[in-house]
Amino acid sequence: MSTLSKIEPTDATEPVAEVLAEVKKALGAVPNMAKTMAHSPALVRGWLALSGALSVGVIPAPVREQLALATAEYNDCEYCLSAHSFIGSKVAKLDPDEIERARHADSADPHAAALLALSDAIARGRGIVEDAALETARAAGVTDAEIAEVVGNLALNILTNYFNILADTDNEFPPVTPLAHA
Template sequence: MSTLPKIELQDATEAAAEALNQVRKTLGSIPNMAKVMANSPALVRGWLALSGALGDGVLSAGVRERLAIATAEYNRCEYCLSAHTYLGANVAKLDPEEIELARDAESKDPHVTALLTLSDAIARGRGVVDPVLLADARTAGVTDAEIAEVVGNLALNVLTNYFNILADVENEWPAVVPLKA
């Protein structure tokens, strides 16, 4: 059971209703996570703004979904793992093998592997990354813009992972259980 109430549009304050309507306009629906986030309309707006800004960045939707999958697996967030597995397959059109590899921060594409490895190292090191690993990423063709956006995507994913875990948001996506759950 959720530790924070789910705010339905018809019961929302004006500010929460505005935020939820923006979610619907942006995504086409209002996922349970956004309904629970609506306890703080500022959080909903912040999540949408960061997600939208990163969506306009240099990392493709497929890379962003794999980053989200890897982070959700690391943080053991079933809600985000389920959502991004679904979005990776159905929106970003990722190959099922790529989705499965992303759970271990891996890919058949060396450049994507370098991005996933970097994100994983940043998460595990709490921002401290071995200079050799960073040099390896650059050797694999990772650009400064990509490095910056990996950090941004990691922050976005940690935000949603921690929020969904803390709030115990009801998962409406096809369930994907973390491997180390």
């Protein structure tokens, strides 16, 4: 059972109704995560702003989905793992092998694999990364802009992972169980 309730758009009063309308405009739907986050319109707006800013960055959507999958797997977040498996498949057009590989912070594409490995190293080191990890990423062609955006994507994904784990958000996506719990 969820530890935080959802606020349905039809039941919302201002300013929650306004922020849920912003989510619907941005995403075309209002996922349960946003309905649950809506207890704090500031949090919803922060999530939307960071997500929107990164969506026009240098890391393409399929790789952002792979980064989200790797982070959700690392943090054992079933909601985010389920959501990004669905979005990765249906929207970013990742094939099932790439979705599975992303859960292990890997990819058949060497550049994407380097970004995933770097993100994994940053997460596991809580920001402390060996020089060799950065050298390996740069040798694979990872730019400083990409390194910066990996940190941004990691922050975004940790935000949603931790929120959904704490809230025990109702999962409306086809469920994907973290490997540690499978």
